[in-house]
Amino acid sequence: MVKRALAIITLLLIGFWLAKGLVGVPFGEDKMLVGEYYLENVKEQTGAVNAVTAVVVNYRGFDTLGEVTVLFIASTGVGALLWRRKKERSAKSEGSVVLTAGAKMLLPFIMLFGAYIFVHGHLTPGGGFPGGATVATAFLMLYLAFKEYEIDHKVFEPLEGLAGVGYVTVGLIGLAIGGYFLFDWIWQTWQFGHENIGRLFSAGFIPIIYTLIGIKVGTELTGIVDNMIKEEPKGGGQ
Amino acid sequence: MIEWVSYFIVALMIISAIFAVEWKDLLAAVVGMAAVSLFASIAFFFLQAPDVAMTEAAIGAAMSAAVFIFAIKRTQRYESEEEGTGWWVRW
Numbered sequence: 001m002v003k004r005a006l007a008i009i010t011l012l013l014i015g016f017w018l019a020k021g022l023v024g025v026p027f028g029e030d031k032m033l034v035g036e037y038y039l040e041n042v043k044e045q046t047g048a049v050n051a052v053t054a055v056v057v058n059y060r061g062f063d064t065l066g067e068v069t070v071l072f073i074a075s076t077g078v079g080a081l082l083w084r085r086k087k088e089r090s091a092k093s094e095g096s097v098v099l100t101a102g103a104k105m106l107l108p109f110i111m112l113f114g115a116y117i118f119v120h121g122h123l124t125p126g127g128g129f130p131g132g133a134t135v136a137t138a139f140l141m142l143y144l145a146f147k148e149y150e151i152d153h154k155v156f157e158p159l160e161g162l163a164g165v166g167y168v169t170v171g172l173i174g175l176a177i178g179g180y181f182l183f184d185w186i187w188q189t190w191q192f193g194h195e196n197i198g199r200l201f202s203a204g205f206i207p208i209i210y211t212l213i214g215i216k217v218g219t220e221l222t223g224i225v226d227n228m229i230k231e232e233p234k235g236g237g238q
Numbered sequence: 239m240i241e242w243v244s245y246f247i248v249a250l251m252i253i254s255a256i257f258a259v260e261w262k263d264l265l266a267a268v269v270g271m272a273a274v275s276l277f278a279s280i281a282f283f284f285l286q287a288p289d290v291a292m293t294e295a296a297i298g299a300a301m302s303a304a305v306f307i308f309a310i311k312r313t314q315r316y317e318s319e320e321e322g323t324g325w326w327v328r329w
Contacts, residue, residue: 050289126288228308
């Protein structure tokens with residue numbers, strides 16, 4: 001009880017200290033320095049209407065590469081931690097008829113919407129990460145609704161690797177053409193889609209990279225779910 | 239009007255965060271965590287950040303809750319206070 005009170009008092013002190021620091025920062029006022037530049041130049045320089053994706057993929061592409069790497073390491077770590085020679089689904093009861101039928105009907109809609117989110121990353125809110133997570137949610141639904149469902153590992157793991165390699169390859173082509181890593185060669189050098197701003201075929205390599213990230217995130221999160229849901233068969237293991 | 243709605247959402251978020259750490263049933267705690275994610279997502283939407291709101295909803299509400307539930311399924315459901323846990327847990 002004493003420790004609890006001490007912890008609450010400490011937290012209140014930290015909160016007070018943070019609030020005191022934040023009082024000086026006005027909310028919602030125009031204090032942008034770099035942001036101003038992004039908002040003014042985002043259409044000519046990247047072709048994306050959605051400024052967030054332009055910043056994330058184009059201006060600050062290294063951060064996105066780092067995020068993808070973090071996710072890859074997380075997935076690999078889960079796989080290494082839960083590695084067994086033989087793993088099986090341990091579900092005992094099939095889902096109800098309503099659940100399985102509903103899952104079958106919902107599946108194409110969720111897949112389509114996930115793909116829509118990551119293909120239209122430069123036009124509408126979203127992008128590779130939410131789109132990929134939505135696709136992974138569809139696979140999660142399959143895992144939860146069906147007793148014997150299992151993804152095809154021969155397809156999934158190579159696809160995940162290929163998507164990551166594709167991202168780096170796009171960046172390396174930029175290095176070869178434009179002189180620095182993740183240079184937007186489709187927009188800056190080829191000038192593909194310059195008269196097309198606001199439509200699907202614009203924004204240089206943002207749709208390509210977001211499609212690759214969407215595939216990568218989707219397969220990775222599905223792999224994590226697959227690793228966590230499977231167990232060693234009871235009795236007669238190894 | 240819209241101001242009061244955002245106060246309400248932040249209050250709900252704080253309440254569900256407190257419940258998420260207070261509940262001894264870990265499955266209930268996961269529900270509390272998913273509720274925090276949901277209200278955070280709504281708050282991001284109110285602050286006009288739809289990209290972040292979508293990502294928060296997709297990752298926080300669906301994927302991480304599912305992963306936590308799988309972890310609970312393979313370990314145990316209730317927080318135990320027996321030996322083996324140190325003083326930093328028992329209070």
